[in-house]
Amino acid sequence: MGEARSEMRGARDWGSAVTSASIVLLGAYLCWYATGWGSEWTRTVVTDVVYVPLALAFTALAVRAAAHRRLDRAARRAWWVISAAFGCQLVAHTLWMLDEVVLRRTTFPSWADFWFLAFVPVMFAGLLLLPGANRRHRDHVRLAVDVLTVGASAFMVFWYLVLGPIFAERRTDLITKLLTVALPVGDLVLVLAVSTVVLRRSTRAVQGPASVLAAAIVAFVIADVSYVYIQLHGGFTGGDWPDMFWLTGCLLLVLAADRQYRWAEHREIRVERRVAGATWLPYGAIVIAYGLLGVVAGVQGAYPVGGMVVGSIALTGLVLLRQVYALKENEELAVTDPLTGLANRALVNERLAVVTSQPIRAHRRTAVLLIDLDRFKPINDAYGHEAGDAILVAVGTALLSSVRRRDTVGRLGGDEFAVILEDLPDQAAAEATAQRILDALRLPVVFGEHLLSVEASVGLAFRNTATVDGDALLHQADVAMYTAKRAGRGRFAVYAPELDGSARDAGLRRAIETGRMVLHYQPEFALADNRITAIEALVRWDHPTHGLLMPEDFIDLADETGAIAQLGDWVLRTACREALDFPCRVAVNVSARQLAQPNLVTSVARILGETGLPGGRLTLELAEGALLPIDEHLKARLDGLCALGVTLSVDDFGLGHAALNVLRDLPVSTVKLHGSLTAGVHTDRAAHDLAAALVAAGHALGLSVVAEAAEHEAQVAALRAMGCDRAQGFGLCPPLSRTRLDERLADPARA
Structure with a gap:
């Protein structure tokens, strides 16, 4: 144990040293750059050389984070891909430095350019692989609309600044144009990936590092667009101001990789909501896009207008679609459980009221399942509320996978869930669903290093008469669920009138009062x-229907309901x-x-x-x-x-x-x-x-x-x-x- 701690402390010291050295290196470079010391060639050489140790640092730290055993498997997979993307940057910066500083050649396209372009698809894949919270289909649609809104706005900016001018240039051959366009198009792809990461919910174990990654990509995009724009309007030289954004992005990659390692060590796994600013990201992008449209409204020429008109049309349609989903989302906020995304108690009661108001159809059954987790409290106490939340989210997913799309699945509160099954052919279909739920919930939940096992007791009640309302149906399912718990847990029970403890409790108290108890x-x-x-x-219950009942038939009921005090006094x-x-x-x-x-x-x-x-x-x-x-x-x-x-x-x-x-x-x-x-x-x-x-x-x-x-x-x-x-x-x-x-x-x- 002591050796393991020493190794872990050594890893932390190594990572901290590399991160601190990167900060000092960039700080020293910025101070040197601000003094304006040296010739143009000196600034080019120094700038190109600084990139290499920064790239080596963020690549090494990314590999260290990806190899951390305490990191979630999905997050490790994402960070291995991100490490590969960082490796592309390392190779590109090294080749660029060799070409420009050692060999003193500036050909286009160079091998470094191809490695810079290779960074884009690999980084895109790594960002999208970062694990996020479980989402409903509607959440996926809304996220896609938000991301496309940001992408359409970014496309308008890119078109005006770089894409339009590139295509308007008549002296450049088509192949060179396509290679030149590849960099801003790749940046547009990264904008889509960054928007996805920022706008979706993630686990806190990756949310913090992902935010730093997003900031780094934004710095790279600004630098790339500036670089192409300067190239189109006079030419770029090494050590110019876009390098400040590229170098800042490199340092942010170092910080992101180091932060991911530290998050893995703390093992803090919990669902994180989107930050308030991220909610306004699509609307901010719209404001920028329409502001740009206003600026160029008086500018003559075909190149800024054509692509911007197309972008404006697409943008307007996406905004309308986004608003439709926003209205639906607002309507559902009051009836949705914020943790699991399932229906909450209010919506379950509303659906029960609708179901029980309909006439009973021949050969069609309506059933309600009440699910209560077994041994949830000990897990919650032993591993913390984060583990409890992880189990509740996993249970919600298991329930959704066990029923039909038209069935209602809700969380009533705590570790209690309900399922409303409509239009079933017979009772056996409901019982088969209850068994599928039990089987699905027996799968362990992965939480950090732990496999948490959880089972459930399920109560099943059927709507057999038109006089049974939603509250009564839910009560019957509750009675059946507690019957399943008493029978040994991890099973389901079907409601029958003789199981109803409240009715039996009332009967027991009435028997005490009316002399139906005998000694x-x-x-x-x-x-x-x-x-x-x-x-x-020895007490006996002289039941009018079941005859003389022994104590084992009613003492447990009396103890559970509190009637034991009244019964004990009578005895x-x-x-x-x-x-x-x-x-x-x-x-x-x-x-x-x-x-x-x-x-x-x-x-x-x-x-x-x-x-x-x-x-x-x-x-x-x-x-x-x-x-x-x-x-x-x-x-x-x-x-x-x-x-x-x-x-x-x-x-x-x-x-x-x-x-x-x-x-x-x-x-x-x-x-x-x-x-x-x-x-x-x-x-x-x-x-x-x-x-x-x-x-x-x-x-x-x-x-x-x-x-x-x-x-x-x-x-x-x-x-x-x-x-x-x-x-x-x-x-x-x-x-x-x-x-x-x-x-x-x-x-x-x-x-």
């Missing part, structure tokens, strides 16, 4: 003499009231949510007072997981319960994460071993030894030990032999209704 009781036996030592109260009050007739304690389960309530002790005291049951005849069974973490508030509540005379028992011990030594800090008197620990004590030696060790450890801590799930006589005998205090299970006595419990308690032999 069954299961005795607990002392293994030494088989007498009943306690009776556990405790009913059990205390009925336990007045019991010959032993009554045990009541307390959920984690109940145990966390600050008023728990007050509530238990009130119920004991209302029912008249002494606190010493009540045992509260606490879920093992509810006891962790142990804090002063939890201990205070447990101490308060003990002060009422209530005994405390740890239920389902061994299923969660509590250890026996943790129980030393809590005022509990009993542990109930989970059934998975006692099921095989009569057939499996390892299971027997583990249960025996737990029983011994419990006794060592002064706790009574109760075995759950005692189903067989041999199992009960093994538990008795290892010294277990009490047992409970179907093998001893199943849960009984109050009537059957009374019958059993009334029979001394059975009791």
Whole structure:
């Protein structure tokens, strides 16, 4: 690790040294040039020589940036092409210096001219390869119109200054004209590439260096146009003022390459909006073009007029087309998610309102998919919001690729997305789309050096009746989505009325209020003499449609919706009231949510007072997981319960994460071993030894030990032999209704 850091620090020092040397070199040259020292030939020689080290610097730094491993793959590919373009400049400047300084010849075209021209297509390709943000089709059209607007305006300027005069020159042969025109035409191509880079959105990892590249190209274009213009009106000599722009462009290339390397080291990857000035670039170009048209309006001659008229016509058409797209863009701003480019919640609701207002057609289905990302928050917390944004953008792209063009895809907020599928042939088509989405989202997202894996849970709801509005349809999809999450995530679920937690929650609360909840009781036996030592109260839901529901069918729902507090109060009050007739304690389960309530002790005291049951005849069974973490508030509540005379028992011990030594800090008197620990004590030696060790450890801590799930006589005998205090299970006595419990308690032999 230390060697890697030393190497990286050495690379930074090398790049900084080259960049600083380039700045000093150009600064010294400008100071020398400003003094006017030396002859015309001296200025030519010095100027030509200065180009070579600057070209060597920006080529070497570009290769260094392209080879950086932390740079995004697309950006590396672009910078390798840009490095090749820089290499063309290096060769061109070297050949130019050799021809003019060493060989003292100025032929046209020279080999240097061909390398200068080769720079144009290679640099054009490199600029366009720089990665940008994901865009919609309409964004691509708007970008193309903006770029062509700038290009048309630049064409008018080029035509007036250089292209028109070149074609108007009658003494020059056609081949020479074409070679002369190649340089300004190449510059026009670079203007289009620079406009594309400036006007589109890019990642911040390339946006800053690309802006410097764009400035360098602008300096080159100004120098090239000036060079051709001077050549047409008297002749150019080395060391003239256009060289100031060329040299400035060379230094900007050095800075761009160095800056790209530094961006790669910081690995700052985030979507960057266009700067405010770039938005006005097409309009600024129009102003310049029409200003030029006004200047030459009185100038006679065919060469400035012909091309400018054509450019003006094209420019006017492009402006009109641009305005059309600008109006459409303004209309969509209020209904588009700025990060992903998808529809936002407002547009999704609007589309749902339209869909649900239409009549239902035979053999045609409308479906809504609600997509919620799984494990998005841990990724966002671990890698930062930039990584979260990258995932959200990738999810938007995956969703668009998984549906038809006419389907609506939107982001509702956070990591929640919605898809509206219209005019489907059947339910299977919607389910196939949901599966395609799940498969697409399983592909990892590349973020810097990391591969981030993300999955989703998808809820699917169908419009089956004309009375279902958009909000109801979205709610149904939400219910199905949470069902998919509870089933294990990374899957989809189809809405059914029985899945609707809100309806079931209302039904559960209504059952509590109207007496549809009942208690069954299961005795607990002392293994030494088989007498009943306690009776556990177990709640059941007497459902009018589904019959008698066990706790596993509704306890999770009650806990999720908060109805567990109301249900817990009802169970405790009913059990205390009925336990007045019991010959032993009554045990009541307390959920984690109940145990966390600050008023728990007050509530238990009130119920004991209302029912008249002494606190010493009540045992509260606490879920093992509810006891962790142990804090002063939890201990205070447990101490308060003990002060009422209530005994405390740890239920389902061994299923969660509590250890026996943790129980030393809590005022509990009993542990109930989970059934998975006692099921095989009569057939499996390892299971027997583990249960025996737990029983011994419990006794060592002064706790009574109760075995759950005692189903067989041999199992009960093994538990008795290892010294277990009490047992409970179907093998001893199943849960009984109050009537059957009374019958059993009334029979001394059975009791």
